[in-house]
Amino acid sequence: MYQAVRYDEQLEQFLAKIEAGSGEDAGRVIAELQADGLTDKQIYLLFALVSARWIDHHGPWIGHGTLNMGPMIHASALMDERHKRLAMIQAALYVFDLFHAPNYGPYIQPHVQGVQRATPEETQEDLLKNFADGTYQHLTENLFVGLYRQTGGDVRHVLLRMGLQEYGGNEHKLLIALRTLDLLAVDDFAKYGEPLLRPAVQYLASLPKKPVYWERVQAAIAKHVLADHPMRWEGEVDAELVDAFAAQLIEAEHGTEPDLFGAQLAAGVNLPTLYETLAIASSQIFLRSGSYDEHIVTGIHCLLNILRDETVPAELKRPALLTALESARTRTFKGDRAAWLTLPDVAEVQAPSEADLLAAILASISRDATGLEAASLTGAYLQQGYDLDALTQALMHESLKVGGPFRALHITKMIWGLWLETKYSSHPARWHHLAAASAAIARAYNQREHAERALQQW
DSSP, X not given: OOOBOOOOHHHHHHHHHHHTOOGGXXXXXXXXXXXXXXXXXXXXXXXXXXXXXXXXXXXXXXXXXXXXXXXXXXXXXXXXXXXXXXXXXXXXXHHHHHHTOXXXXXXXXXXXXXXXXXXXXHHHHHHHHHHHHOSOHHHHHHHHHHHHHHTTTOOHHHHHHHHHHHHTTOTHHHHHHHHHHHHHTSTTGGGGHHHHHHHHHHHHHOSOOOTHHXXXXXXXXXXXXXXXXXXXXXXXXXXXXXXXXXXXXXXXXXXXXXHHHHHHHHTTOOHHHHHHHHHHHHHHHHHHHTOOOTHHHHHHHHHHHHHXXXXXXXXXXXXXXXXXXXXXXXXXXXXXXXXXXOOOOOOOOOOSSHHHHHHHHHHHHHHOTTSHHHHHHHHHHHHTTOOHHHHHHHHHHHHTTSSSHHHHHHHHHHHHHHHHHHHHOOSGGGHHXXXXXXXXXXXXXXXXXXXXXXXXXX
């Protein structure tokens, strides 16, 4: 019979403390692990390993146990010590809730030998064929294990290809691949690549498959003859083109965006300008949507990470750019134009101090459920040159108290991505990124009672 994946004796002792715990004692479990001398990063890793071993990640839904931990490590670096603990409690509650969700178990990650063909290239070819079919999900996972061992863990690009291929149908399939890879880049965590990436492959391989979006991207690449077209990797950002093209992308009928991006590439527009356009357009979409659905931007943040990664080849970057607005959340937004909000302007306010304006933003979050006032005040804060990191920290601290673990972690991870995009940006509209964060918290503010379970253990 199969046996569960196991680790060394000391690691198993740490994992056992989580496996014996429950949502009601998440705070105690974390305190015990910290008393054992583990760092916060190591504790997040433990929750990811437990999630991989006991939570089923086959479709059609997804368990975020492995997906959450990398972004939360990075987001926590921007928090004060007290809120780092609250963030970890919320992450722990998420995992404990998944343990008891009937959609995700009972499940045991088995130790498997994997399946290998004669060469790594043949194994990868068979993996991609079975992945695209979606029928033989366990065979796909076994082929991935085989490829992982044949290549010594050199599987990043094949995972990104799989995630990009599924992005239009479900952006989570790219999120789980890239964010798990991000977790493996922390400290020495890469040695756990095989067990932590298997959940990503389970989810990537699961049904339903929606190839129409990938086919549309490939058609745009062929139409504009981009496969061999040189890409302009460097250059100054054309701010006027960013404004015009972002507006065009937002107003365009859904499904036409790959062709619009393809035309810009064919015309020789440089990548920094197109990255800036995509980032600005996504935050503007979020603000106008009236939603707190973070996936309007978080999937796009993954694509931007790929586009900026110098190790990713052009044959993956082209579809990453062209598929960027193909996601389900963008489709939903564009399908309800009657509900669009007006993009807010920067508030005309001169607060006596940075602290006063930050307090005004937080007060507005609790008062205006549209989020537009908080967004406008956030614009004033940033346009007046106040501290970006102080604002981000205050928003993250608030987001951790805006709901239960699902909502709190989603918004917090989104804020981390919006902070990054603000740092990357040189455009006058860069304030829209964290304005979207303020709006999201305000729009979810009425769910604060769901945070009580975490706050009681904090």
